[in-house]
Amino acid sequence: MRIVAFTHSLASCWNHGNAHFLRGVLRALIADGHAVEAYEPEGAWSLDNLLRDRGPAGLDAYRAAYPELSSQTCARAEEAVERAVGADLVIAHEWNAPDLIAALGRARKNGRFGTLLFHDTHHRAVSAPDEMAAFDLSGYDGVLAFGEALAQVYRAQGWDGRAYVWHEAADTRLFRPPAEEGERAGLVWIGNWGDGERTRELETFLFRPAQAAGLSLDIYGVRYPDEALATLTRHGARYHGWAPNAVAPSLFARALATVHVPRRFYVEALPGIPTIRVFEALACGIPLVTAPWEDAEGLFTPGEDYLVARDGAEMERHLRALAHDPALRRALAARGLATIRARHTCRHRAAELLAIAASLAAPDAAPRFRRQA
Numbered sequence: 001m002r003i004v005a006f007t008h009s010l011a012s013c014w015n016h017g018n019a020h021f022l023r024g025v026l027r028a029l030i031a032d033g034h035a036v037e038a039y040e041p042e043g044a045w046s047l048d049n050l051l052r053d054r055g056p057a058g059l060d061a062y063r064a065a066y067p068e069l070s071s072q073t074c075a076r077a078e079e080a081v082e083r084a085v086g087a088d089l090v091i092a093h094e095w096n097a098p099d100l101i102a103a104l105g106r107a108r109k110n111g112r113f114g115t116l117l118f119h120d121t122h123h124r125a126v127s128a129p130d131e132m133a134a135f136d137l138s139g140y141d142g143v144l145a146f147g148e149a150l151a152q153v154y155r156a157q158g159w160d161g162r163a164y165v166w167h168e169a170a171d172t173r174l175f176r177p178p179a180e181e182g183e184r185a186g187l188v189w190i191g192n193w194g195d196g197e198r199t200r201e202l203e204t205f206l207f208r209p210a211q212a213a214g215l216s217l218d219i220y221g222v223r224y225p226d227e228a229l230a231t232l233t234r235h236g237a238r239y240h241g242w243a244p245n246a247v248a249p250s251l252f253a254r255a256l257a258t259v260h261v262p263r264r265f266y267v268e269a270l271p272g273i274p275t276i277r278v279f280e281a282l283a284c285g286i287p288l289v290t291a292p293w294e295d296a297e298g299l300f301t302p303g304e305d306y307l308v309a310r311d312g313a314e315m316e317r318h319l320r321a322l323a324h325d326p327a328l329r330r331a332l333a334a335r336g337l338a339t340i341r342a343r344h345t346c347r348h349r350a351a352e353l354l355a356i357a358a359s360l361a362a363p364d365a366a367p368r369f370r371r372q373a
Helices: 018-031 045-054 056-065 077-084 098-109 129-133 148-159 199-212 226-234 245-252 276-283 312-324 326-343 346-361
Strands: 002-006 035-041 072-074 089-093 115-120 142-145 163-165 187-190 217-220 257-260 288-290
Touching: 002 018, 002 077, 018 035, 018 276, 018 346, 035 077, 045 056, 056 245, 072 077, 077 098, 089 098, 089 346, 098 115, 115 346, 142 148, 142 346, 148 163, 187 199, 187 245, 199 217, 199 226, 199 257, 199 312, 217 245, 245 276, 257 276, 257 312, 276 288, 276 326, 288 312, 312 326
Parallel strands: 002 035, 002 089, 035 072, 089 115, 115 142, 142 163, 187 217, 187 257, 257 288
Antiparallel strands: none
């Protein structure tokens, strides 16, 4: 099968979490014998920022970890369409420009390639619906939504029967426990400051509890304004800036535990959608404590795969327990890892994708998108 993916960037994971998942899925498809191509626009925002931040060396970790992957740039939508001609399956991520999304839809209507899917891994469908309305999806066969709550948004817009839940997952060829356990100490948190979507939550569930529990805290991520850096300093956290996603397993391997603090949209408007860091942390066998988050789809078993803190005081208690109870750490790490390996790897998601594509290619497949009146 020839599969073509249009991503914002495969090469750069600078403030671009979808690159983590896409890399793992594409190389799982390659390992299964499929012909895979990836394209990204010239001047991709994430890649430009990475090169400004770290220079060309910022790509070294990705290239070393994923030697079988590469991507090409396209300057114009028409050029991108030509690259996709004849493909069996085309996937376009929602970080692409509206003109590219529309051009691919027109090409699909004209039969220039096979199944066409729109891949949404963000909260803009509820936080910025006007932006999403700019996408013409009339030529698309279906939508891949990274959670049931987001799929329901698309179904309400006329995609009933064609909005598929396709969760993110861990690339377990990269994200795995260390071959040999070394010394572990303190907490590590890998995440971007963002746009103020969880500022209060980070202070309540990460900075203050870590300091109160007497645990060192190492922070990796980007887009931390001066006031955020001042907050880290006030709480004694060490800020290290951007880290390539490919080195995240080595960062997890040095810490006792990590914390998940979901963005507000994934607690209130799109409940039940974990970020990819949850999958990646558990795949690395590190104990995880999460701020309040409703696992509405039953992806995990709260209290067994990870601990849940309902408030800052409970987070502090959990962190103290993990610091002083090696047996608790081992139990959480083992259970979380087992759950990932059983259900939430990129190989699982690659198989799910192929099943979705096969169902859409079936002779009795239902009509495509029907706009609601």
